[in-house]
Amino acid sequence: MLDPQLIRNELDSIAKAIEKRGTSIDINSIKKNEDKRKAIQVKTESLQAERNLISKEIGELKAKNKNTEELFNKVTSIKDQLDKNEESLTIIQNELNELLITIPNIPHNSVPIGKSSKDNQTIREWGKKPTFDFNINDHVDLGESLGLIDFDSATQITSSRFVVMKGEIARLHRALIQFMLDTHITKHCYEEINVPYLVNTNSCTNTGQLPKFKEDLFYIEEQDFYLIPTAEIPVTNIVKDKILGDEDLPIKYVCHTPCFRSEAGSYGKDTRGMIRQHQFEKVELVQIVKPENSYNVLEELTLHAESILQKLNLPYRVVALCTGDLGFAAAKTYDIEVWLPSQDMYREISSCSNFESFQTRRMKARWRNTVNNKTELLHTLNGSGLAVGRTLIAVMENYQTKNGDIIIPDVLRQYMRNESIIKKP
RNA sequence: GGAGAGGUGUCCGAGUGGUUUAAGGAGCACGCUUGGAAAGCGUGUAUACGUUAAUAGCGUAUCGAGGGUUCGAAUCCCUCUCUCUCCGCCA
Incomplete structure (x- = not known):
């Protein structure tokens, strides 16, 4: 497996290096999936943070026997969104992983170029x-x-x-x-x-x-x-x-x-x-x-x-x-x-x-x-x-x-x- | 193969739904104390990802693995896996 950071930041030069092997990688679908992954992950994590915060508040209120209905409604709407986001995050991560795991290693600079x-x-x-x-x-x-x-x-x-x-x-x-x-x-x-x-x-x-x-x-x-x-x-x-x-x-x-x-x-x-x-x-x-x-x-x-x-x-x-x-x-x-x-x-x-x-x-x-x-x-x-x-x-x-x-x-x-x-x- | 008990941080170990932000202890690191050491006291002590100039902060995930229930799971449910004990079998 290659460094995901490299794949993210230097995809084109990686693709070039891999081509020396005589195999090519699908840059576009990697790029597309990676952009998608990042957007969904950031969104998912911020929703998780919000949910965690509210759930904790509910716990505190319940301990004091106070009304939690308002917070409950709020968190329910977050949960719907979160479920969808988590699901698509899992899918995109799996897809991306399947792509990445089939990419061979990058040949070292000293390796002679050749076909067979x-x-x-x-x-x-x-x-x-x-x-x-x-x-x-x-x-x-x-x-x-x-x-x-x-x-x-x-x-x-x-x-x-x-x-x-x-x-x-x-x-x-x-x-x-x-x-x-x-x-x-x-x-x-x-x-x-x-x-x-x-x-x-x-x-x-x-x-x-x-x-x-x-x-x-x-x-x-x-x-x-x-x-x-x-x-x-x-x-x-x-x-x-x-x-x-x-x-x-x-x-x-x-x-x-x-x-x-x-x-x-x-x-x-x-x-x-x-x-x-x-x-x-x-x-x-x-x-x-x-x-x-x-x-x-x-x-x-x-x-x-x-x-x-x-x-x-x-x-x-x-x-x-x-x-x-x-x-x-x-x-x-x-x-x-x-x-x-x-x-x-x-x-x-x-x-x-x-x-x-x-x-x-x-x-x-x-x-x-x-x-x-x-x-x-x-x-x-x-x-x-x-x-x-x-x-x-x-x-x-x-x-x-x-x-x-x-x-x-x-x-x-x-x-x-x-x-x-x-x-x- | 049958029956039972377990898996929590570097280690030991508590924890059966909500101030757990994983108690407490040991170890380790640094500091204070000391003539020096020990003891004592204090502070710190996981990994990965995201954000970032940052090995600063903040966020997310991880309590054997994966799934489920729930607003919220180390804790409840399901599947798998590994370890230990007893029985059986066996080089």
Whole structure:
């Protein structure tokens, strides 16, 4: 949600900024509704004030057993007016809110202008792409010939876009999670937390997944809960309705969860393998910070995610999303893309965003500024550190041998009984 | 799943229709007092929105959430929600 003050006073420049995303907002109906809202609200509040005053007088007179008929008549006519005003105020506020809640965040000045992912800007590349003197396999062939990845069973159990991992691959998957958590906890000073995987509507609205992107989520109608598509939702909502002190900040959480995405509208996309699943695991970094620090923190948080790839020695690049590719709630986003030899391209493995006060305004998450003692909205950031399934794919493909074995990266061996290779049986 | 009791400010806690403008206490902040501290005394101590040059005043809303009754609701009614206790079930 954007600042209502800004929307009121600088609607035109906001509209311009939003247009960079390739979406437009209905300035006229916002303006019209806002003017209407203001007029009705002022009128309603003054009627309420009048009513309160007279009601109090009635109370005082009654206490003295005096006649209240005159005041009674007066207040009755106010009440009729007030009822009408209150009713239309509620309607207009709801209408306005529905409009405002569908407006995306304003892109930061440093975000490159563009229409689609083609216009994203590569910021840096890291690592040396491996060369192979044999015909390489993708993770599907590798996993199936090892007998350790089983898509057929998953389809049988549930449907397509699910996977069963076994033995050393399941262990490697778990090793990645352990390694990521341990790194962020000990090297980058995040606090580990464990959160619910089912969330309510309000939490999803606060972080921006609702109301616009309901079709991307798995919904449990019975209880009106959603399966989380990312730990961002439960973790960020921890600060909902809180006023934090200077000493509480910054908040740095790392959280491992499964993520559930319906992937509606991606039929035919990445149908092979584990790239795009309905269920995958992710280690998520979330920071809640003072506004003045948020852009430095975005750089820092991105580096934290990158460091996992560096330690795994997986080649990657960092891309600044252009205005047209930016997510709904984000003001700025860096995607980290890992090298997948089988696809001969970089694929997204992390997305690090600064949401500024977009989410905290919906959440009412504030801190008390020690300089002026006023409450101010916090800034929120998050990034995958990293998507585990895709990291597993990258490890398998980049570390494969001619025999179809997988070399275990050095940093993971301590989690793998110090073994150095996953061999075919 | 069944039965019962609850949700009031930073915290504890009073409050069953009208000087409640949410009592009282604790905590915290500032001041007075003191050689210093404690005690004591005094003052202050929520959030959001509107109005405003203003973090001054004034107005409005908020006593778990939403709706209703009423001139007037923390208080009465309805729905939901969360917490606690007992029983049942259960990893």
